[in-house]
Amino acid sequence: MVKTERQLDLIFAALADPTRRAILARLAQGEATVMELAEPFAMSLPAVSKHLKVLERSGLISRGRDAQWRPCRLEPAPLEEARSWIDMHRTIWEASFSRLDDLLLELQSGNGIQADRAANIESDGKEPNDEPNR
Amino acid sequence: MNQTDNRLTSEIVSDTEITMHRTFAAPRELVFRAFSEPELVAKWWGQRSAETIVETYDFRPGGAWRMIQRNPDGQEYAFRGSFLEIEPPSRIVQTFEFEPMPGHISTDAMTLTEVDGGTRVTIDSTFMSKEDLDGMLQSGMEAGANESYDRLEELLATLV
Numbered sequence: 001m002v003k004t005e006r007q008l009d010l011i012f013a014a015l016a017d018p019t020r021r022a023i024l025a026r027l028a029q030g031e032a033t034v035m036e037l038a039e040p041f042a043m044s045l046p047a048v049s050k051h052l053k054v055l056e057r058s059g060l061i062s063r064g065r066d067a068q069w070r071p072c073r074l075e076p077a078p079l080e081e082a083r084s085w086i087d088m089h090r091t092i093w094e095a096s097f098s099r100l101d102d103l104l105l106e107l108q109s110g111n112g113i114q115a116d117r118a119a120n121i122e123s124d125g126k127e128p129n130d131e132p133n134r
Numbered sequence: 135m136n137q138t139d140n141r142l143t144s145e146i147v148s149d150t151e152i153t154m155h156r157t158f159a160a161p162r163e164l165v166f167r168a169f170s171e172p173e174l175v176a177k178w179w180g181q182r183s184a185e186t187i188v189e190t191y192d193f194r195p196g197g198a199w200r201m202i203q204r205n206p207d208g209q210e211y212a213f214r215g216s217f218l219e220i221e222p223p224s225r226i227v228q229t230f231e232f233e234p235m236p237g238h239i240s241t242d243a244m245t246l247t248e249v250d251g252g253t254r255v256t257i258d259s260t261f262m263s264k265e266d267l268d269g270m271l272q273s274g275m276e277a278g279a280n281e282s283y284d285r286l287e288e289l290l291a292t293l294v
Binding site: 008009012015016085086088089090091092093094095096097098099100101102103104105108 | 150152154156158159160164165168174178179180181182213230232235238242255257259261262
């Protein structure tokens, strides 16, 4: 499911607030009304409604049609989208670090480029490329 | 050298913050060089199956970087960012963007620590939109950055 760039911005913005994250965590357990959501927070209903609007705009939650009841429920798809970006970032670093490991070993074994310049290689008393000047 | 943990570990610090650790069996100066010299970066950055082309790597605060990953089938994906802070040989802060999804940025703060048997590299990644990043740079990183949000981890776990 491809989300627009703008939508991902809305998702990150929505997730930036601790109250909204708590609301999402609550909704992960099942749908709830505004009243139920407001209960754990020392917050007015209008304030909670404002958070719900932000979440709804980001697509992270949806609300029932019934004007009075309007239960909120979590919509996992947008969260997945945000996470896929984060996964991509992690995958790149994971792959890179595994290669960096190899490169560092190669550099230290002396086969890599400019390994002799490595300032901190533990010397066993002799510096291979550091002949005394004559 | 058994102390080195060869695997990358990561933890969700908050909804938009992830910390990754990896220990390398190499002295810190060498690890820092691997991050700072473009010829070396080209040898390790990116997926093994793809070729990495380091197009720009202006390794100084404010300098830009851009790297291209070319898959065997010729497809290319570009990544870009800029260096925010550089303190040899212990710290590099840079931004990270994936060009096919423009506007979303992480700031990756790399810390290199000397440990028994090598160097521990920690990446603290914070994900945000461009607007958020601008705001953060203006206000200085603070406010809630250290809060721990196990809830989101739990939440994400329920969504798998």
